[in-house]
Amino acid sequence: MKANNTLMRADRSASLLWRRHICDKLATGLSWLGMLIVVFMLGSILWTLFKNGLAGMSVHLFTMSMAAPGQPGGLANAIVGSLIQTGLAILIGAPAGLMTGIYLAEYGTTSRMARIVRFVSDMLLSAPSILIGLFIYMMLVVPFGHFSGLSGAVALAILAMPIVVRTTEDMLRLVPVAMREAGIALGAPKWRVILFICVRAVRAGIMTGVLLAVARVAGETAPLLFTSLGNSEWSLDLGRPMASLPVAIYQYAGSAYQDWMQQAWTGALLVTLGVLIINIVVRVGTRGGRS
Amino acid sequence: MEIPARQSLPAMKKAPSQQGGQKGDPAFRLLVTATGVGVLVVLGAIIAVMVSGGWKAFSTFGPGFLVSAVWNPVTQHFGAAAPVFGTVISSALALLVAVPLAFGTAFWLTALAPPSAAAVIGMAVQLLAAVPSIIFGMWGFFVVVPVVAHYVQPAARQLLGHVPGLSALVAGAPFGTGLFTAALILAVMITPSITAVMRDVFLSMPTVLRESGYGLGATRWEVMRHVVLPWSRQGVVGGIVLGMGRAMGETMAVTFVIGDSNHIGWSLFAPANTIASLIALEFPESPAGSLKLAALMALGAILMAISFVTLWFSRWLLARGEQAAGR
Secondary structure, eight states: OHHHHHHHHHHHHHHHHHHHHHHHHHHHHHHHHHHHHHHHHHHHHHHHHHHHHGGGOOHHHHHSOOOOTTSOOOSHHHHHHHHHHHHHHHHHHHHHHHHHHHIIIIIITTSHHHHHHHHHHHHHHHSOHHHHHHHHIIIIITTTTSOOHHHHHHHHHHHHHHHHHHHHHHHHTTSOHHHHHHHHHTTOOHHHIIIIIIHHHTHHHHHHHHHHHHHHHHTOOHHHHHHTBOOSSOOOOTTSOBOOHHHHHHHHHTSOOHHHHHHHHHHHHHHHHHHHHHHHHHHHHHHHHHO | OOHHHHHTSGGGTTOGGGTTHHHHHHHHHHHHHHHHHHHHHHHHHHHHHHHHHHHHHHHHHTTHHHHOOOEETTTTEEOSHHHHHHHHHHHHHHHHHHHHHHHHHHHIIIIISOHHHHHHHHHHHHHHHHSOHHHHHHHIIIIIHHHIIIIIHHHHHHHHTTSTTTGGGGOSOOOSOSHHHHHHHHHHHHHHHHHHHHHHHHHTSOHHHHHHHHHTTOOHHHHIIIIIHHHTHHHHHHHHHHHHHHHHHOOHHHHHHSBOOOOOOSOTTSOBOOHHHHHHHHGGGOOTTOHHHHHHHHHHHHHHHHHHHHHHHHHHHHHHHHHHHHO
């Protein structure tokens, strides 16, 4: 009887061990599967872009403006329009983000006001970009009576700013107190300590944030539909509708014309490569800097 | 004061302290504080513009705007129910797919992967998050839609088509566009951000807790299930809610694959609309000042309310998780 009992217990513990082992293997397997699916999705997107987009790479794409289907054309105006609007958005959004970040890290810190600003900035970071587009449409397009490249840039600036706020604040918090004290001991006023010691010390980190902001807004489409609208002609006038690569892709991808479709794919490849290369540079760069 | 002494040194003439220390400091403080307050003003203006822009629709249709499923530009009757339904259902379905994927990937990255592989795959996940949404839209339309139309929906119909009660879920012509496809694309889009949050909260757990689990003989899954997950529950839920907020506001990817139809139905494969896709699709035909534009703005205000509440909730959860971690 006693022997039987021990045997049963050993049996049960063996089966328990076996069950735990199976559970672990099952979870491990599913986890591998999840990871592989995610990587497969990225691979599938990149493969689709290269497969469909590479064929359309040509000099014309960069030298000619958009044209009617069947006519020889390129995406030059859309590429330049994207560069202008993204650049202007960063020129507006990055300094604003930098200063808000300085306020949060150096002046507001844990005050009630700073907590609200930080929270609102985080909200804007994840807010649907289409809302920003509608907002700028009501603020800058309806009053002036026409779509404009400038309003597109302002919409993108609102999207770029929270990213810079977040990185600036995080980076400034990493600056050792001793460095600030050294500056103050030398008789420098606080604003000089902040700008020329703290911000300078972490300028690489802040640049990271600015580059991520560039990558984020360069591919934005939804807000531009309501603000800069898109333009099939060559135009550098910020007061008129301005073409952009994402909007051009959107117009062309929904069309039924073979050559437009081809240009949509090639444009998509360009945007994605640009955005991903910025991301890779930033992430590899910061990882090297940290270690 | 030793200022005269310092001024006697020529090299010190342009010393920082003399370039407006007394005036510079308050001015700089005012400048950065004003920019900080500017952020609040922007949000306030967004809320004000959305609500005032949609006011005409709210006042014309009253509370019925929220429950009416009619969207008829010809008779000028607009209701928010269909796009709100599409937004909620597509995001919920997307979460059903994305949460297991993200959890599996985060588990793999934090517990199973060798460090070098984790760095590479972690980077790949981040890159997937960086892909512009319009690219997801094109990929979805040209790659995922045909797969759904030719394989997924016929298979689902064969499986569930004769089951009473469930057959309605798979009814309809196999277009390939619709709620199900939109949810799939959304899932792929939000998986990286949920993964990133999960990985961060898993990694922020003190190593000693994890090691104690292993020391007691627990398997990796048991450590995850009984040590890591309970410890990081709030952060994980916060990440999931954040992903849901992203999914509800996503525009371009959904616009390509949702099918553009303002009907509320049981079928997962039927064309539908989300708030964001409806705004993007109908906006070109909505002149400034029209009732239709007001209806779109009102939808925008609803989307804003939904996503801000969601984001607020996720921030609150994540902050509470961080607080618990600090203890």
